[in-house]
Amino acid sequence: MYLEIVNELRTLFKEENLKHGDKIPSERVLTERLNVGRSTIREALRSLELLGLIETRRGEGTFLSDFSRHQLVEVLAAFVLQGEQSFSDVHFTRQTLEKEAIRLVAKSEIQRSLPVWESLQKILQNEGSINREDLIREILVATGNRLSFKIWFLLKQYGGEPFAGHSGPEEKQSLLSMIENIRSGQENEAIHAFNSWIGLLSKGGNVK
Secondary structure: OHHHHHHHHHHHHHHOOOOOOOEOOOHHHHHHHHOOOHHHHHHHHHHHHHOOOEEEEOOOEEEEOOHHHHHHHHHHHHHHHOOOOOHHHHHHHHHHHHHHHHHHHHHOHHHHOOHHHHHHHHHHHHHOOOEHHHHHHHHHHHOOOHHHHHHHHHHHHHOOOOOOOEOOHHHHHHHHHHHHHHHOOOHHHHHHHHHHHHHHHHHOOOOO
């Protein structure tokens, strides 16, 4: 449903010949025209905004961005939203971004020393579980690469939200190992722990 709505929004914008700087219809209007729930419209718009295809101006509304400034993202969006590509390609590309983010954070003394890692580690140790997506999101955000995060977000959405929910007991050791190795700068060990964790999620049907 989510991807269908994103496609319908893109088609609607083209049919109405909206150009860079033009204001798009409100959430209420889009909800009525596309006959879907407002929460679905809001999520679709949020994704388009993360991709840099629309921008919200406080007190004014939401407007189309200049697509020429986001050519790579636009190409990727077209690729994914066609819905004809292999899911395995999407998962492989997403995991490549995640592994590179882990490597970059572990290599940087500043990034691996961020207090968020200790906080996540303590939550996992004390409560036995953490929100999976929060962990991956923090790793990607820590790299400071906004384009990489935008691409990852789109791939994650298309891939069926592989990190939804909280981690289970069987994931705890791999996650603790990954966080600890990130904090200590052991990039290869951190990626090894990540691979082990992904293997557990694959067995549980979360990822391919």
